[in-house]
Amino acid sequence: MMSDVRKRQTLFGEVVSTKMEKTVTVKVTRKVKHPVYKKYVKRFKKYLAHVGSVNPKMGDLVIISAVRPLSKNKRWQVSEIVRESVKIG
Numbered sequence: 074m075m076s077d078v079r080k081r082q083t084l085f086g087e088v089v090s091t092k093m094e095k096t097v098t099v100k101v102t103r104k105v106k107h108p109v110y111k112k113y114v115k116r117f118k119k120y121l122a123h124v125g126s127v128n129p130k131m132g133d134l135v136i137i138s139a140v141r142p143l144s145k146n147k148r149w150q151v152s153e154i155v156r157e158s159v160k161i162g
Contacts, residue, residue, distance in 0.1 A: 082139040083152065084120070088129045095124050096147060099137055122149040132158025 086101035099120050104113045121144075122137045129135050134156040137149040 084137050084149070085155070086120070086135065086137065088131055088133045088135055088158075089119070091129070091131055097122050097124055097129055097135075097151060099135060099149070099151070120149050121147040122151045123147055124151050127151050127154055129154050130158060 084099075084101045086099040088097050089100045090098035099122050101118050101120060103116050103118075105116050106112070107114050120137060122135075123140070123143050127135075129151055133154050135151050136153050136155060138152045139148060140150045142148050143150075
């Protein structure tokens, strides 16, 4: 018998804003091949992600996973911090 646990969609990105309560903004970068010039171009998209047990800071690299709609724009949740940001100085 197959288990009922579904694999959630996950994305990898950088935390760019932590100014809200229990919410962070994550910028996800992907590389797309240009249709005419065949050169890879960076494309960005920002997602609002809920902060549960983990507490990411600005510049941290995180993995976000899809969840049910939590608000008008929030459909993601920070699942883990991959690498913490490095403070210089």
